[in-house]
Amino acid sequence: xxxHGWRGRRARAYAETVTREFANETDANRYVLRDGDTxxxxxxYASNGHAVxxxxxxxxxxxxGQGIAAQIVEYAVNDVEAxxxxxxxxxxxxxxxxxxxxxxxxxxxxx
Numbered sequence: 039x040x041x042h043g044w045r046g047r048r049a050r051a052y053a054e055t056v057t058r059e060f061a062n063e064t065d066a067n068r069y070v071l072r073d074g075d076t077x078x079x080x081x082x083y084a085s086n087g088h089a090v091x092x093x094x095x096x097x098x099x100x101x102x103g104q105g106i107a108a109q110i111v112e113y114a115v116n117d118v119e120a121x122x123x124x125x126x127x128x129x130x131x132x133x134x135x136x137x138x139x140x141x142x143x144x145x146x147x148x149x
Contacts, residue, residue, distance in 0.1 A: 060113045069114040071106060079110040081133070089148040090118055091127040111136045119146055 059072050069081040078101050082094040092114065097107045111133055118124055125148035128134040137143060 058109075060110070062114075062117055069110055069117065071110045071113070079106045081110050081114045081130075083114070085124065089125045089127050090122075091129045092133040093129045095130050095132040107132055108136060115143060115146060125149070 057073060058078065061070050061072070062068075063070055067083055067085075069083070070077060071079045077098060079095070079097040081092055082096075084091045084093055092111070095107050095111060097110075115126065115136075118126055126133075126137075126146050127148045128137055137147060
């Protein structure tokens, strides 16, 4: 892991000690990754009953570069797969790139 000065060392040390909790906040239409009260990352979504669009992936800037966005996207994809028959539409560029890197998951994409 590369660090960038004091902030990078602090983020790295923090990342090594976190107890992360994933959740689907259905009232806000988003998946979240938190450590206690600290929001690490989100994936926003919209559903039309046939498909779910992942519209935005966000990682708190101080935690970027640690693979956190990939973790929250993977959690969201796994949750959709496990809890519904919905297909996924990757409206966010990051989610689209995640699917490019995980072609084995392409069966979940809306056609």
